[in-house]
Amino acid sequence: MNNIKSTFSIKDLENLTGIKAHTIRIWEKRYNLLQPNRTDTNIRFYSLESLQKLLNISYLNNNGFKISKIAALKSDDIPKLVKEVVQSDSTNNHTIDAFKLAMLNFDPKLFYDTFNGLEKEKEFMAIFYEDLIPLLSQIGLLWQTDTITPAHEHFITSLIRNKILIHTENILSKTTIKSDTVYVLYLPDNEVHELGLMLINYQLVANGHQSIFLGQSVPMQSLEDILSYYDNITFISYFTVKPEKDDINDYIQSFSKTLLKKPSTKLWILGRMLEEIDLTSLPRQIVPFESIKDLVKKL
Template sequence: MNNIKTKFSIRDLENLSGIKAHTIRIWEKRYNLFKPNRTDTNIRYYSLSSLQKLLNISFLNKNGYKVSKIANLESEEIPLLVKEIALSKDSSNHAVNLFKMAMLNFDKALFLSTFNNLVNHKSLSAIFYEVFVPLLENIGLLWQTDTITPAHEHFIFELIKQKILVHTDKISKVSQIKNDGEIYVLFLPDNEIHELGLLFINYELTQRGFHSIYLGQSVPIDSLKYLTDYYGKIIYVSSFTIKPEKEIINDYLIEFSEKILQNSNHSLFISGRQAIHIEKEQLDDKITILDTIKDILDSLDSTNQQAG
């Protein structure tokens, strides 16, 4: 069973804060900022409060405060100063740290309060690019280094997903479809479940008044083919995060081209980590590979303007 994590190695602190382990040790010895505990077998570990303190110190340091000055503050003064700076500045870094703490503690209330504070000052698009994207990139590293468990990842992903869905539902009730000629079909390939980026693209397309059909996770190519019976021009959009595997990704795209794109007005836009394994010289000219979600949206906007 996955429990709340309360003990952290110095490598955990490094991964979570971005501060090198060597630097943490120097701060610990020189300024007495942290007091690690020891297990029965004499292995050093740090508490959750030490992690919170390190995240706050890191935040203050990035905002111009010298560690020597921070060390002279009382422990209760540090979070108050962090809050004061975060309120006076457009501080996305602090929000990322709060979301990390919410994830580690499975603390839904902290997630919601942090998100609500952000949404009072930023659009969902700004929150996604400035806060969620850096957070998700960091979570990928934390998962790979065993700092967090899949349970932590799923917890935070589902909360972000809920917020994107709520905002999409709100704008879909008031926005009108501007161009019904082009249909955007958003899907993930077989066994691909990482859909946050795709959900955000769907939100942005809905906000722009485009006609989008969201199919979601793990959609077989043959199922996509049925849509071609209904629409003459489909722009398929997908994200390859862990699937298809590099050994089969090019065969997947060949099959997609043969079944969906050939002799049609349809096209496919792809982003995601797995896209680096695509052999672009053999790629169908109706398939476009882009690096980021923003690149995808910019390209779709450009395509739509040219069509208009």
């Protein structure tokens, strides 16, 4: 059975395009831009084609085209005009929309075609900072509002993960280690959001640092084994949902007591859960960062 999401509520369209539901209704009534279907109880719902059209309309409108001019175009001419504008457009709006459509359709070809097109114009890290990180931020909101399912999120993040792995492998053979510090990258117990950590790993490798990537859900006691192998260790972790609010301060204290016995051992931390920590009271060996960019500057 094909369970790909193919119908959308007007609230879904608002979340996916950024266009208010009220505006969508006005455009329907005044310009006949979309033709929604209706349920037996007279509630609007829209096709995937309508979503595609609205994303294109939104893109053109954000690039200075009046809605009346867009409405006068034939439906087939709208995507053609979008392609023309994209070629001279320095923003990433349409790229993010293409990634969204790839996610909604579970369409890996559209994802890779879009990504590979970007690689002809930008460096790998620029794609992340300018296109994929904003996309992931939007995906988080879409998931919270039930516009997409966890399956959509897993699908798109697995494709992004593949790209990071490929680029990391390619650069490993071209770099030499130039630092005595060993960076150990891990996520705490039950934390599985690893894309940010993978991106940091890529940056470390690209800059000639020795990086040991341990990945998801690593118990603290497992980290102790690393201490006997190296003298200068900097642990790096990304706290997205774990440790939870009530546990995070205890986790920090326990980490400091267990693993930061030597002055040369440090812990660098990022992620949303840092909001739950009193950053001014952290031990000297624990350094918080607001973003991946800030951490990379420290390397």
